[in-house]
Amino acid sequence: MQLLVTSGDVIKAMVGKVFYGWWIVYCGSAIMAVSAGINFYGFSAFFVPLAQDFGWKRSVLSGVFSLSRLEGGILGPVEGLLIDKFGPRRMMLLGVPLMGIGFLFFSRVDSLFSLYLIYIFLITLGSSLGTFSPVGAAVANWFIRKRSLALGITQAGVAVGGAVFLPVLGWLISAYGWRTAAVVAGLVILGIGLPITLVMRHKPEQYGLLPDGASAHQARGVAGDSLDEVSLTAWQSLRTRALWFLGFSLTLRSLVTTGLTIHFVAMMVDRDFSLTVASSLLGSVALLSIVGRLGMAWLGDYLDKRYLLAGSLGLMALSMLAMGLAESQWLVGAILVVYAVAYGGAIVLPIALQAEYFGRGSFAAIRGLLSSLQTPGMLVGPIFAGFVYDVTESYFVAFMGFAVAGLLGALLLLGVKKPGDRNPVSVPLMS
Numbered sequence: 001m002q003l004l005v006t007s008g009d010v011i012k013a014m015v016g017k018v019f020y021g022w023w024i025v026y027c028g029s030a031i032m033a034v035s036a037g038i039n040f041y042g043f044s045a046f047f048v049p050l051a052q053d054f055g056w057k058r059s060v061l062s063g064v065f066s067l068s069r070l071e072g073g074i075l076g077p078v079e080g081l082l083i084d085k086f087g088p089r090r091m092m093l094l095g096v097p098l099m100g101i102g103f104l105f106f107s108r109v110d111s112l113f114s115l116y117l118i119y120i121f122l123i124t125l126g127s128s129l130g131t132f133s134p135v136g137a138a139v140a141n142w143f144i145r146k147r148s149l150a151l152g153i154t155q156a157g158v159a160v161g162g163a164v165f166l167p168v169l170g171w172l173i174s175a176y177g178w179r180t181a182a183v184v185a186g187l188v189i190l191g192i193g194l195p196i197t198l199v200m201r202h203k204p205e206q207y208g209l210l211p212d213g214a215s216a217h218q219a220r221g222v223a224g225d226s227l228d229e230v231s232l233t234a235w236q237s238l239r240t241r242a243l244w245f246l247g248f249s250l251t252l253r254s255l256v257t258t259g260l261t262i263h264f265v266a267m268m269v270d271r272d273f274s275l276t277v278a279s280s281l282l283g284s285v286a287l288l289s290i291v292g293r294l295g296m297a298w299l300g301d302y303l304d305k306r307y308l309l310a311g312s313l314g315l316m317a318l319s320m321l322a323m324g325l326a327e328s329q330w331l332v333g334a335i336l337v338v339y340a341v342a343y344g345g346a347i348v349l350p351i352a353l354q355a356e357y358f359g360r361g362s363f364a365a366i367r368g369l370l371s372s373l374q375t376p377g378m379l380v381g382p383i384f385a386g387f388v389y390d391v392t393e394s395y396f397v398a399f400m401g402f403a404v405a406g407l408l409g410a411l412l413l414l415g416v417k418k419p420g421d422r423n424p425v426s427v428p429l430m431s
Contacts, residue, residue, distance in 0.1 A: 019213035020201070021142030025150050027199040028135035029157030031092075034192050035099065035131040036158035037165025038185045039123060041286060044265040045169040045279045049178045056112060059386035062262055064116055067379070068124035075125070076375075077234070079133055080368025087202035088134030095130020096193035098122055103186030107179045130193065133371075134200065137364040140355045141203045144211040148305070148352040152297020155348040159293060162286025170279030203360075231359035232419060237366050240419040242357050245412050246350065247373030249313070252409030253346050254374045256316055256402045259381025267395055271329065281333075285340045292344025300352050309349040310413040315342035317406030324399030357418050377405075
């Protein structure tokens, strides 16, 4: 007799008393830690040695990161459609190897052109296909009532990655050079990322389960326990005011976060911190942001996410204003604590807000649209800060610009209203 074991059987065997969606959350958090710690935060550690070795201006070098965000903005909707159609795991099996191989090629960079080519078309494309977009889509599909908390745990991986990998990268670069550090980074991505992709799954309904842990059989026995969830297509979302107001708010948030993150280590080095200490300080900011990522995410399951997000952006604006005026190192450290908590909330809440306002059906595609809308901020932030420094040899004006952007982003959220219930779907849930 032939014994056939399906993927669904394996998942059901793994569930036991633990909903499989939580395995997706934990593994998603791990791959987010690797990607964010090595790529997003890690680029700031490579920033100074690249500028020193090749003599590139900071505004020019910032353009590498900014143009990589442009790639994400252009291809984001397409990537989202592919994730919605083929599922997160298949896209991750393509993206993770691209990112890992990209860092191996990055170690051989010998010109600005090769840096742009490798970072944009291998590292950034791989990160987009293999980490942030598919993981967010998977988690959003496996949870509804506990979605905000689940996304918060996943996004906490980003902070852990910055705290763990960034100081290690700073030490590797100081001890062995940036080329060796890039090789190690590529091997770590491949070694950790590939096994994690095998755990990811698209939707619980494909395996006889329902969001938040209810099985189809159990749900049928619970009368009247259901949740009507709005479900908008990408095209329908484009015709709502909520998408545009949220998108432009994210543009301003991204201007602040990417501009500060890319230049942070350089800013601290200018204030007489060593490269290792500056990298560790940025890593500590990432670690402290866990308070905001988890705390705001937890509150988001009970309070209006829109106002929580506006408050986070307002705190970011105030911290940027204070950072530009602060002179002592201890005061800078205190300001960074406030910024880190607000930053954590501003990162995780938009994802949960999107899922609440537009539903699960086209989550990745709509997230791709929002990524396109926020791309200008990612482009302008790092280049603006680099240009300000090249002209004035100070980041003061950049900090003032970041403060204004954060405040405007908070005000825009007041115009975000939940779209009408187009195509509502009834999802049975367990209490």
